[in-house]
Amino acid sequence: MSIEQADMLHGVGAADAARLIALGSRVHVSTGAQLFELGSEAHGVYLIERGRIALTLPMRIGAGQEDVLVEERTTGQMVGWSGLIPPHRFTLKALAQIDTDVVVLPRAPLLEFFDANPAIGYVVMRNLASVVGQRLQVFQAMWLREMQRFVETRSS
């Protein structure tokens, strides 16, 4: 699978996708290395060209704190959409689970490209909405399942 076929670029022609990818730069993230930190400023989005990224949140366990896996993203998927959505702060921490290559697309040139090519911007933003919406729906369902268990525990 080539990076031009990434989920963020579904529906974008190959030539336009290549132009868009050319705005970014390729970065290698070694196994266990951090791609971005929770709460840090998000300057762009990341397309995973190869590898796997774990998205984690911190949790207090015993006297310490541990990163708990929340989601995994793999080849062709995007991470770090906080780079395009205000307040541009990462709400998760991203770590490479295996050696991973990503394309970093910085926000400013990306938005300029969308302004100049609104049709492409529309398609990309629709794909982004789909990624964001999917996560929202999954977590909504997970939260409700947890609530259901809470209610059952309290009423038993």
Place this chain on the structure above:
Amino acid sequence: MVMFLMVLCMSVFGLAVCGLAFGAATRGLPTGEEAALTAAVDERLAAVPERFFVRDAAPLPAPAAVLVPKVPIEVFLAQIERHVRLEQAAAESFLSAPSLESLHGRTVSPLVH
């Protein structure tokens, strides 16, 4: 009559003893000694917090519930990871076919049993 006089005498004697005891208890200290004692009492009162019955320090927030796993931390983290994966799979299954049953379907996660 004799009995009456005896009770009267005893009462007058008792009253006199009480009067002497009261006088001894309320007699003032010598002037210098009294001033020193007053100063010492004032000093101690000044040191007492104004809100005697209220804690001076703001109440501490309730300590966060500390989750202490009964198994080694690596095992516990692996259990959480498995739980998250199973829950996500269950949630995604609900999204592909939304229904009450698919939303609340059980998983084999050890953390919910």
